[in-house]
Amino acid sequence: xxxxxxxxxxxxxxxxxxxxxxxxxxxxxxxxxxxxxxxxxxxxxxxxxxxxxxxxxxxxxxxxxxxxxxxxxxxxxxxxxxxxxxxxxxxxxxxxxxxxxxxxxxxxxxxxxxxxxxxxxxxxxxxxxxxxxxxxxxxxxxxxxxxxxxxxxxxxxxxxxxxxxxxxxxxxxxxxxxxxxxxxxxxxxxxxxxxxxxxxxxxxxxxxxxxxxxxxxxxxxxxxxxxxxxxx
Amino acid sequence: xxxxxxxxxxxxxxxxxxxxxxxxxxxxxxxxxxxxxxxxxxxxxxxxxxxxxxxxxxxxxxxxxxxxxxxxxxxxxxxxxxxxxxxxxxxxxxxxxxxxxxxxxxxxxxxxxxxxxxxxxxxxxxxxxxxxxxxxxxxxxxxxxxxxxxxxxxxxxxxxxxxxxxxxxxxxxxxxxxxxxxxxxxxxxxxxxxxxxxxxxxxxxxxxxxxxxxxxxxxxxxxxxxxxxxxxxxxxxxxxxxxxxxxxxxxxxxxxxxxxxxxxxxxxxxxxxxxxxxxxxxxxxxxxxxxxxxxxxxxxxxxxxxxxxxxxxxxxxxxxxxxxxxxxxxxxx
Numbered sequence: 001x002x003x004x005x006x007x008x009x010x011x012x013x014x015x016x017x018x019x020x021x022x023x024x025x026x027x028x029x030x031x032x033x034x035x036x037x038x039x040x041x042x043x044x045x046x047x048x049x050x051x052x053x054x055x056x057x058x059x060x061x062x063x064x065x066x067x068x069x070x071x072x073x074x075x076x077x078x079x080x081x082x083x084x085x086x087x088x089x090x091x092x093x094x095x096x097x098x099x100x101x102x103x104x105x106x107x108x109x110x111x112x113x114x115x116x117x118x119x120x121x122x123x124x125x126x127x128x129x130x131x132x133x134x135x136x137x138x139x140x141x142x143x144x145x146x147x148x149x150x151x152x153x154x155x156x157x158x159x160x161x162x163x164x165x166x167x168x169x170x171x172x173x174x175x176x177x178x179x180x181x182x183x184x185x186x187x188x189x190x191x192x193x194x195x196x197x198x199x200x201x202x203x204x205x206x207x208x209x210x211x212x213x214x215x216x217x218x219x220x221x222x223x224x225x226x227x228x229x230x231x232x
Numbered sequence: 233x234x235x236x237x238x239x240x241x242x243x244x245x246x247x248x249x250x251x252x253x254x255x256x257x258x259x260x261x262x263x264x265x266x267x268x269x270x271x272x273x274x275x276x277x278x279x280x281x282x283x284x285x286x287x288x289x290x291x292x293x294x295x296x297x298x299x300x301x302x303x304x305x306x307x308x309x310x311x312x313x314x315x316x317x318x319x320x321x322x323x324x325x326x327x328x329x330x331x332x333x334x335x336x337x338x339x340x341x342x343x344x345x346x347x348x349x350x351x352x353x354x355x356x357x358x359x360x361x362x363x364x365x366x367x368x369x370x371x372x373x374x375x376x377x378x379x380x381x382x383x384x385x386x387x388x389x390x391x392x393x394x395x396x397x398x399x400x401x402x403x404x405x406x407x408x409x410x411x412x413x414x415x416x417x418x419x420x421x422x423x424x425x426x427x428x429x430x431x432x433x434x435x436x437x438x439x440x441x442x443x444x445x446x447x448x449x450x451x452x453x454x455x456x457x458x459x460x461x462x463x464x465x466x467x468x469x470x471x472x473x474x475x476x477x478x479x480x481x482x483x484x485x486x487x488x489x490x491x492x493x494x495x496x497x498x499x500x501x502x503x504x505x506x507x508x509x510x511x512x513x514x515x516x517x518x519x520x521x522x523x524x525x526x527x528x529x530x531x532x533x534x535x536x537x538x539x540x541x542x543x544x545x546x547x548x549x550x551x552x553x554x555x556x557x558x559x560x561x562x563x564x565x
Binding site: 041042044058059121124125126127130131133135136137138148149150153154155156157158207208210211212 | 262263264265266330423424427428429434435438439440441444445469470471512513514515516517518519520521522530
């Protein structure tokens with residue numbers, strides 16, 4: 001009996017030694033660039049959208065949720081459960097914790113919140129989450145994104161998305177590695193894509209989306225190309 | 233007994249007998265944001281009571297240019313700790329426990345302790361002689377903080393605890409959220425206007441605090457001189473011209489006059505400003521202009537008379553009589 005126990009213990013140890021090690025500290029870093037230009041807040045006329053509107057940005061706040069890493073060659077996906085709240089004026093690096101080291105071929109996530117958490121009161125009542133609340137009379141839950149700014153002499157735009165129908169699903173197919181004790185995944189977000197393809201938005205015609213589901217869905221479709229993975 | 237053991241025993245005895253103030257558990261509805269309380273200044277029964285006394289006591293200002301006044305000289309409980317005085321409108325002292333920017337232009341940023349240091353040192357400019365000369369206060373400071381030293385910092389900490397205590401959470405709207413009471417039909421219609429793009433109030437006056445603790449130019453002026461500069465006076469950033477802190481709307485029916493300069497006397501005037509009185513400028517908040525409306529009326533809400541009345545009805549449902557009459561928040565003198 002003791003020999004069998006010893007053999008079993010060795011097998012367990014061997015199996016553990018062969019499991020992929022973790023990268024102890026993986027960080028997600030967001031970079032905001034509008035058509036290749038770094039995002040600078042409160043700079044009038046800094047950016048030009050597909051319709052030719054020149055504008056400045058005053059607010060960029062959003063959630064990313066359901067980050068899922070797909071290993072090369074299959075294998076169990078690695079999911080980061082908690083949503084990430086991003087305020088473009090503040091911290092842009094977020095700890096994801098320990099994730100398995102290795103090579104990955106795809107990263108998927110949503111811009112916004114997955115339906116199970118897009119319900120009033122589902123998120124912890126931090127000040128940020130409370131201020132992202134989407135009114136109950138409009139379906140409840142939370143804003144997925146608030147993208148605001150100014151154009152022209154005295155006009156503004158407020159692109160707000162919310163409700164499950166306007167959830168943007170992103171799928172980034174690109175090989176990348178997680179390795180070492182600590183590593184970083186860098187996502188570049190170009191919110192100007194929301195104005196562009198396939199639907200071109202002219203701010204003189206539509207500059208406010210909240211409560212307008214057909215237009216929110218168009219913006220959401222535009223934003224499917226808004227993120228890219230950046231090489232380290 | 234050897235001297236060291238006696239000394240040790242005495243120290244232990246003294247420590248056991250030193251006054252420690254009981255912790256104060258602030259009750260806050262679950263739909264409110266999480267409350268952050270600095271570790272170095274926890275809420276205690278004696279700390280809050282000391283802060284309350286300092287708030288109402290004109291002795292606080294002795295030695296400074298406002299000698300004879302107290303905080304309560306300008307901030308009345310019955311007016312939600314606001315003031316009916318004309319001219320520059322005072323911001324009411326309600327739910328500031330969740331604020332990180334203070335005063336109309338956000339001149340002071342940080343915690344309640346930071347703004348209270350400003351109030352004690354820079355607003356009242358008091359040397360606290362009126363407080364230090366009062367033996368009752370020495371005992372109260374010791375009970376609250378374990379020391380008889382009456383310092384501006386200790387006074388600020390006591391006031392900060394008191395301000396955290398000033399929470400308004402029992403308006404008709406709160407009771408509606410807790411399913412304890414129904415809104416009237418007019419109030420319900422007003423709520424819908426408030427939190428949809430029709431009125432679109434909630435983006436800045438975010439529930440449940442009815443403020444986003446941020447700064448916005450809401451189109452009161454086209455030129456921004458003097459008191460109308462707003463946040464720009466602090467940051468010197470052109471984008472902040474004409475932007476002022478979003479005041480809470482809790483108890484707003486009682487906090488006239490309205491706006492940073494007290495230009496509006498009634499809620500109807502405030503609503504009409506948003507409805508038809510917004511002036512465009514390069515720093516007008518983006519929320520305020522909506523394309524695709526009647527040409528020339530991009531900055532107008534175009535509310536009907538009924539809608540305006542409904543909005544006012546909802547705003548009145550934010551009145552919290554408990555807060556306005558609670559003896560625990562009244563003057564102890």
